[in-house]
Amino acid sequence: MRLNCPYCGTRSVNEFVPLGSASPKRPTLAEPIERWIDYVYFRDNIAGEHDEYFYHAMGCRSWLIVTRNTVTHEIIGTKIAREVAA
């Protein structure tokens, strides 16, 4: 599997550290405990196109959001997490 880093180009997945789904959004401290339990522990665990964080540890050290098909391992797209969050 090779990931397309917007800064470094297409690189082996070996250079990246996966963190899992990019979908959970961190609640604010004021939100009820149920939202926090859901954020920390529960996942949609999608079979299909999945947005997920990868850290380019052995490259530009950027956090990326990779859209990847979890059934075929096809890479659909890559974005820089910082730009998505902004």
Add this chain to the structure above:
Amino acid sequence: MKYSIFSLLSQAFQGNKGWSTAWRDAQPKDEYDVIIVGGGGHGLATAHYLAKEHGLTNVAVLEKGYIGSGNVGRNTTIIRSNYLLPGNTPFYEWSLKLWEGLEQDINFNAMVSQRGVINLFHSDAQRDAFARRGNAMRLNGVDSELLDREQVRQIAPYLDFDNARFPVKGGLLQPRGGTVRHDAVAWGYARAASQRGVDICQNCEVTGVRIENGKIIGVETTKGFIRAKKVGFAAAGNSSRVAAMAGLRLPIESHVLQAFVSEGVKPLIDTVITFGAGHFYVSQSDKGGLVFGGDIDGYNSYAQRGSMPLVEHLMEEGVAMIPMLSRLRFLRSWGGIMDMSMDGSPIIDKTPIEGLYLNAGWCYGGFKATPASGWCFAHTIARDEPHKLNAAFRLDRFATGHLIDEKGQGATPNLH
């Protein structure tokens, strides 16, 4: 037909023409008392114990492919009960006890081989941690022995004891651990359950569940609607997808775990050995191939195949531990999809839906748990309450904070 030395001899004289099929390949009926979704090791074991321990024989096991096509045939066949935490140790020890009596129970040769499992340690700190684990096991009545370097050398002289980076300082041995032929586990449980009247329906995929007033009434399948009083999900790897049909969201991610087998060689490794400075475990099958595995690839996957970087990493670990492995060719590799739970421990519990039960989240510890998982799940379904052995494997423990986190890793499923 009961398998015995007499049936074997009698068939030998009849040219082996009289063997009957091991289990009935059933078509689903319209209605069952219990439906088990998933014809893997755990599902088939559940059906067996439902029939044997609880007298429930109007039971169907629905499998989308053929039985044994999933994780029960994709693991490295290791059994052990060397766990640390109170919620885990008695459960896995019960599993090991069931393994010890399995072949008599199901009248099937599963080649249960208690050849011992050695976890190597490579530093003084790791020795302390393993001594603690061994003591915890003994307190729970589980066998364990802390071996020093010379004792390990007597068992496994081929290890790289003086590796500059990872010298072998000793190992924690569980003598009763070992291996079991995994296909025979699926076939043996299927045959035993089938003989008691359980219907094993292959190529019958569950496509939906029907719930009325918060109570389950049956499942939609590729072979039509089947009514059921109770339904148990045992579809690890795909638990999230199956649970989603009932509107449940789980604390689970699906990940791929690879396993490997080498070319066959003469008897070489007569135990199970694990590397303590990484994650690598190896044993030798009766055919002669070395069977080994390591960590999951680290990213979510339903693909049943892994990627090359982990293959390379695993080979490096193997050679660091046993240098002669560099001279061996490996033949095959395969991947299985693991239910990686958020604390590294499984779930065997009721669900918020009446009559629906969940068996999930086995991470990569599912095979060794097969008998106890089926036994406890059958109890949970039949009595509508968990047995004390699986009482800690609750679905709501993530909300209440009663996690069972052997590695102390936190909610990071790809690191358990």
